[in-house]
Amino acid sequence: MNEKQRKATTLVNPSDKKSEKDYSKYFERIYMPPSLKDAKKRGKEEVKYHKDFEIPEQFKGMGNGRNFYIRTYGCQMNEHDTEVMAGIFMALGYEPTDRPEDANVILLNTCAIRENAENKVFGEIGHLKPLKMENPDLLLGVCGCMSQEESVVNKILKQYQYVDMIFGTHNIHRLPHILNEAYMSKEMVVEVWSKEGDVIENLPKVRKGNIKAWVNIMYGCDKFCTYCIVPYTRGKERSRRPEDIIQEVRHLAAQGYQEITLLGQNVNAYGKDFEDMEYGLGDLMDELRNIDIPRIRFTTSHPRDFDDRLIEVLAKRGNLVEHIHLPVQSGSSDILKIMARKYTREQYLELVRKIKEAIPDVALTTDIIVGFPNETEEQFEETLSLYREVEFDSAYTFIYSPREGTPAAKMKDNVPMEVKKERLQRLNNLVNEISAKKMKEYEGKIVEVLVEGESKNNPDILAGYTRKNKLVNFRGPKSAIGQLVKVKITKAKTWTLDGEMVEEAVEVN
Numbered sequence: 001m002n003e004k005q006r007k008a009t010t011l012v013n014p015s016d017k018k019s020e021k022d023y024s025k026y027f028e029r030i031y032m033p034p035s036l037k038d039a040k041k042r043g044k045e046e047v048k049y050h051k052d053f054e055i056p057e058q059f060k061g062m063g064n065g066r067n068f069y070i071r072t073y074g075c076q077m078n079e080h081d082t083e084v085m086a087g088i089f090m091a092l093g094y095e096p097t098d099r100p101e102d103a104n105v106i107l108l109n110t111c112a113i114r115e116n117a118e119n120k121v122f123g124e125i126g127h128l129k130p131l132k133m134e135n136p137d138l139l140l141g142v143c144g145c146m147s148q149e150e151s152v153v154n155k156i157l158k159q160y161q162y163v164d165m166i167f168g169t170h171n172i173h174r175l176p177h178i179l180n181e182a183y184m185s186k187e188m189v190v191e192v193w194s195k196e197g198d199v200i201e202n203l204p205k206v207r208k209g210n211i212k213a214w215v216n217i218m219y220g221c222d223k224f225c226t227y228c229i230v231p232y233t234r235g236k237e238r239s240r241r242p243e244d245i246i247q248e249v250r251h252l253a254a255q256g257y258q259e260i261t262l263l264g265q266n267v268n269a270y271g272k273d274f275e276d277m278e279y280g281l282g283d284l285m286d287e288l289r290n291i292d293i294p295r296i297r298f299t300t301s302h303p304r305d306f307d308d309r310l311i312e313v314l315a316k317r318g319n320l321v322e323h324i325h326l327p328v329q330s331g332s333s334d335i336l337k338i339m340a341r342k343y344t345r346e347q348y349l350e351l352v353r354k355i356k357e358a359i360p361d362v363a364l365t366t367d368i369i370v371g372f373p374n375e376t377e378e379q380f381e382e383t384l385s386l387y388r389e390v391e392f393d394s395a396y397t398f399i400y401s402p403r404e405g406t407p408a409a410k411m412k413d414n415v416p417m418e419v420k421k422e423r424l425q426r427l428n429n430l431v432n433e434i435s436a437k438k439m440k441e442y443e444g445k446i447v448e449v450l451v452e453g454e455s456k457n458n459p460d461i462l463a464g465y466t467r468k469n470k471l472v473n474f475r476g477p478k479s480a481i482g483q484l485v486k487v488k489i490t491k492a493k494t495w496t497l498d499g500e501m502v503e504e505a506v507e508v509n
């Protein structure tokens with residue numbers, strides 16, 4: 001947070017709050033909007049590590065007899081932040097509930113990546129109004145990436161005055177203070193730091209499930225792809241220290257977790273901010289490889305920083321799985337240039353070649369944006385041809401959505417929405433075609449499945465994922481849940497595989 005904001009938030013004095021809403025005063029005294037401009041500044045300040053997070057004594061027991069409910073939107077980073085907030089709530093004495101009607105605090109952990117993601121959240125804030133009116137003691141909070149946008153904060157202040165708290169992605173550890181202030185105050189509590197470069201360790205976490213776990217390895221993003229809001233909402237790139245990550249993974253292994261996903265917006269930049277050592281993602285993976293946990297994944301990779309050292313380490317396999325999510329965004333070098341992705345089509349294909357040479361059976365998945373401003377038919381076709389050439393296992397595909405404050409949002413765009421939709425359809429047809437073909441190759445083969453539970457539609461069927469992240473449905477005993485088992489694939493569908501269990505509890509080296 002910048003100095004102005006620090007002063008602004010410390011000015012809050014609950015005892016002299018007026019009970020009537022007086023927004024002119026409010027804006028001047030306690031509200032300082034998050035600033036995308038400030039968020040963009042990347043200083044040379046050192047990353048500060050706080051290893052001593054504790055729940056302040058005066059807040060312990062705050063949640064006794066109260067329930068919390070968190071609805072999460074967006075990526076795994078947000079899912080994991082929700083686990084941290086759940087950890088803080090529980091440490092304060094709150095209990096979780098999965099029914100908003102039973103909650104004393106409701107949080108919406110939001111995503112700003114595309115406009116439709118934001119619209120969903122505004123719709124939900126609207127739906128929650130009757131609950132809030134019925135129960136004035138209910139606290140309603142908005143957090144996550146949307147809270148980092150000034151336009152969103154202003155809109156909530158004006159149109160959704162019944163919201164009690166807005167706090168940003170850098171303020172999660174402040175949750176006890178924010179809740180306390182919301183209980184004491186009649187005004188909306190807004191605490192959004194535009195800019196923060198710290199890493200906070202020892203945050204409590206309540207993880208969803210006991211089979212797979214997420215572990216942050218770094219925060220933020222400095223890539224500033226011209227269409228993307230994330231560098232503004234998540235702050236500058238900062239890596240956790242390897243010893244803290246290794247300790248967390250060891251601890252999860254000891255607790256019986258079977259799979260870890262290392263998280264970062266651009267995990268290949270891991271370690272670039274260390275001033276005292278040369279240490280990258282390849283080095284980290286090489287150390288994690290020795291921990292006794294069956295599977296380790298990471299997401300998301302940026303092609304630009306994917307180095308040979310990492311490829312060499314991944315080729316050692318063991319618990320490092322043969323699946324890499326490698327967003328390409330476009331197959332046209334011209335579009336990639338305007339997107340500021342900092343690689344060309346040829347460089348991407350060369351990287352894929354190197355990866356496939358080292359790990360011939362690797363499964364590659366990707367993200368693609370269609371209808372970037374002024375994308376021509378030829379440029380779009382280059383995306384199709386690249387897709388065909390790489391033969392990705394699957395892809396997340398999106399129509400470009402302008403995000404306020406990003407450079408691309410200022411570009412004139414001559415591509416009509418119908419054309420964008422039609423391109424998305426054509427791309428999706430290709431994605432489905434290649435996925436179906438790749439899935440077909442599994443028929444008759446035996447795969448290792450980490451069993452996660454009963455299938456959604458049929459409790460007699462178990463479901464789990466392969467090392468390459470394919471969903472497999474098969475008949476098996478409930479005792480297999482949480483275990484690695486061998487399954488023979490009997491039938492391939494476009495997105496899932498059906499099979500029969502052939503052997504229980506596989507030993508993995």
Ligand code: SAH
Pocket residue numbers: 113114227228229230264265266300301302327329367368369398399400401402403
């Ligand atoms: N850090 C990840 C991406 C996180 S966002 C990476 O760089 O790969 C996930 C995906 O959302 C992106 O890969 C991109 O394909 C898509 N995306 C991001 N901004 C978008 C926008 N403004 N419009 C449409 N899709 C977008």
Ligand code: SF4
Pocket residue numbers: 221222223224225228229230231265266302
């Ligand atoms: Fe966004 Fe690009 Fe950073 Fe990914 S690497 S989060 S797409 S700016």
Ligand code: F3S
Pocket residue numbers: 073074075076077078110111112113144145229230233234
């Ligand atoms: Fe969305 Fe923020 Fe993740 S914008 S995709 S929740 S980093």
